[in-house]
Amino acid sequence: MARYTGPKSKIARKFDEPIFGPDKVFARKKYPPGQHGRGRQRKKSEYGIQLKEKQKAKYTYGVLERQFRITYEKAQRTPGVTGVILLQLLESRLDNVVYRLGFARTRAGARQLVSHKHITLNGRVVNIPSCQVKSGDIVAVRQKDKAMEVVHDALNGFNHNKYGWIEFNADDMSGTFLHLPEREDIPENIKEQLIVELYSKN
Numbered sequence: 401m402a403r404y405t406g407p408k409s410k411i412a413r414k415f416d417e418p419i420f421g422p423d424k425v426f427a428r429k430k431y432p433p434g435q436h437g438r439g440r441q442r443k444k445s446e447y448g449i450q451l452k453e454k455q456k457a458k459y460t461y462g463v464l465e466r467q468f469r470i471t472y473e474k475a476q477r478t479p480g481v482t483g484v485i486l487l488q489l490l491e492s493r494l495d496n497v498v499y500r501l502g503f504a505r506t507r508a509g510a511r512q513l514v515s516h517k518h519i520t521l522n523g524r525v526v527n528i529p530s531c532q533v534k535s536g537d538i539v540a541v542r543q544k545d546k547a548m549e550v551v552h553d554a555l556n557g558f559n560h561n562k563y564g565w566i567e568f569n570a571d572d573m574s575g576t577f578l579h580l581p582e583r584e585d586i587p588e589n590i591k592e593q594l595i596v597e598l599y600s601k602n
Contacts, residue, residue, distance in 0.1 A: 453598070471490065539575050
């Protein structure tokens with residue numbers, strides 16, 4: 401399974417956001433990485449700004465270039481606002497839904513739960529993190545894995561009322577994907593129109 405395995409704190413500092421989750425290094429060094437990180441930053445071109453926004457979205461959702469491009473092209477073919485549909489497709493990935501349900505503290509952790517077969521979709525074990533979850537689908541922790549300490553630690557104190565498009569069932573550690581989220585409900589600080597503008601140049 402292709403995924404980003406490079407330095408995460410440097411990427412978070414580059415975008416000035418803890419996009420991979422809580423980060424002690426980012427909290428301590430809130431300036432760009434590199435020897436000139438504290439210095440005056442050069443003004444970016446329009447293309448540079450658009451490219452940075454795409455990179456931020458890729459790193460946030462843990463998607464590499466080829467898969468991100470495929471997702472964008474799917475959004476482009478779907479009736480509606482392309483940028484919003486792109487984010488909705490990213491939000492409805494199985495690994496992201498597992499993360500939104502609080503089964504893991506980070507998307508990387510959620511991806512690992514899925515790939516290691518700890519998660520079921522509509523009662524069947526699925527180990528493909530990019531699998532698209534549809535309205536009415538039920539995502540749950542596999543029956544024999546419900547006692548996993550890492551899952552209980554992640555769920556401890558998690559606010560399940562944050563995301564109105566997912567309904568959590570604490571009794572059987574599952575969640576129902578009710579519908580695609582509206583743009584205003586997606587909390588990620590991503591300017592999706594800049595990504596659309598970038599791809600429209602190609």
